[in-house]
Amino acid sequence: MxxxxxxxxxxxxxxxxxxxxxxxxxxxxxxxxxxxxxxxxxxxxxxxxxxxxxxxxxxxxxxxxxxxxxxxxxxxxxxxxxxxxxxxxxxxxxxxxxxxxxxxxxxxxxxxxxxxxxxxxxxxxxxxxxxxxxxxxxxxxxxxxxxxxxxxxxxxxxxxxxxxxxxxxxxxxxxxxxxxxxxxxxxxxxxxxxxxxxxxxxxxxxxxxxxxxxxxxxxxxxxxxxxxxxxxxxxxRGLLVDVDRLTAADHDVLAEALEAGETVVLGVVPATDPHGPGGPDSPDSAVADTRLTERVARWLDMLGLDPTIGGLGVSPACGLAGASPAWSRRALQLSRTVADNLANLG
Structure with missing residues (x-):
């Protein structure tokens, strides 16, 4: 995938x-x-x-x-x-x-x-x-x-x-x-x-x-x-959404879109610097990508979608204008790493 x-x-x-x-x-x-x-x-x-x-x-x-x-x-x-x-x-x-x-x-x-x-x-x-x-x-x-x-x-x-x-x-x-x-x-x-x-x-x-x-x-x-x-x-033919703002009906629509071969980009990476040093999403955290990967994998499982389904994407939850330069780079790195992790699940 x-x-x-x-x-x-x-x-x-x-x-x-x-x-x-x-x-x-x-x-x-x-x-x-x-x-x-x-x-x-x-x-x-x-x-x-x-x-x-x-x-x-x-x-x-x-x-x-x-x-x-x-x-x-x-x-x-x-x-x-x-x-x-x-x-x-x-x-x-x-x-x-x-x-x-x-x-x-x-x-x-x-x-x-x-x-x-x-x-x-x-x-x-x-x-x-x-x-x-x-x-x-x-x-x-x-x-x-x-x-x-x-x-x-x-x-x-x-x-x-x-x-x-x-x-x-x-x-x-x-x-x-x-x-x-x-x-x-x-x-x-x-x-x-x-x-x-x-x-x-x-x-x-x-x-x-x-x-x-x-x-x-x-x-x-x-x-x-x-x-x-x-x-x-x-x-x-492409929907970019913040996962934290989705309703039950939204989940169903997104599943239908993926099954129809369309693109769904899930905003799961924080768009602003996480609070507190050493947190799960901080730039120096070694567990951030694993935690975010697991979150998307659980979402797919909840909807009964196979991890090999095409059209899935990962991004920050929203724009990065309010982030620090360091976090904006880290957020894009996390998006890429989580996408790679999910691809390997297939």
Missing amino acids: SVLATGIGSMPGDDTSGEGYREAVRTVLGELAEHAYVPEMPGRGPAATMTGRALAVVEGLDADLQPSGWRLTGGSGSPGIDHRRTRSLLAQDLDALEELGQGYAGVVKLQVTGPWTLAATVEKPRGALVLGDHGARRDLAEALAEGVRAHVRDVRRRMPAAASLVVQLDEPALPSVLAGAVPTASGFSRHRTVHPPEASALLEQVVAAIVAEDAEAWVHSCAAGTPLSLLRGAGV
Whole structure:
């Protein structure tokens, strides 16, 4: 059996000189020789956050940064300084990936904020979240889909021909969107519930754009209540989840996905430095990989899945932006070691 090891996306650091980012790329490529990802470093500021990064990809819409956050400014043609900064930063990061990734022959995973989380974090030109306007959220999803297509083409051009691509849509706000739990600008009320058919339709649009570029669509969410069945129905073929937030129903959906030949990446490695020296997950611990391997093996046994089943993956529970540099490297090492241990069980 082959078990993949990867990471969610974000890495620690606030260095805007570029060298900190280059070191993150070296770490990811060095520790994840088969399933690397394009690192994100949100500590560098708004242009590098999840929302800023997605706006750097979106095509046909401009945005600027307001005290309340990112706001659309209308059509394309006159991006503000903040929007130009997001695009410039992404291009610089991809330059570093292209330079340091020469000779890489594995999978490259890109991370982009999904349409619903983007709609829940970006405002319309006159204020109020895009989420509250049916037409605006449709337009944003269309712009995201077109931008993702161009982004995939750009990364494919930069990386060796042997590298295949995965696009991970980050949707931490999706459960709140479906539950009508996203607050309005005033904070005194909530946006209306988005019903599953519409939620699925916008996701399908972005997923279709990914597939059209010969890439595979995955979704990650650390939030409890993520609608895994809805994601699979929208064409998503990879689910990245935090094991500690799964419900009994989630376990069943993940088992079905694995049995259908899809990818399930279990977030089992702590995403932040473990408390206290010498703990089971501390960098100097010799038992951390064994304990985490046993946890995944028990999960497989609980679901009645054979350890030789394909499509299984291991990762940190969430992004590593809040970890120390030492732990971010150790977390990726643990993910790889646990994946290797599980493969040997087969």
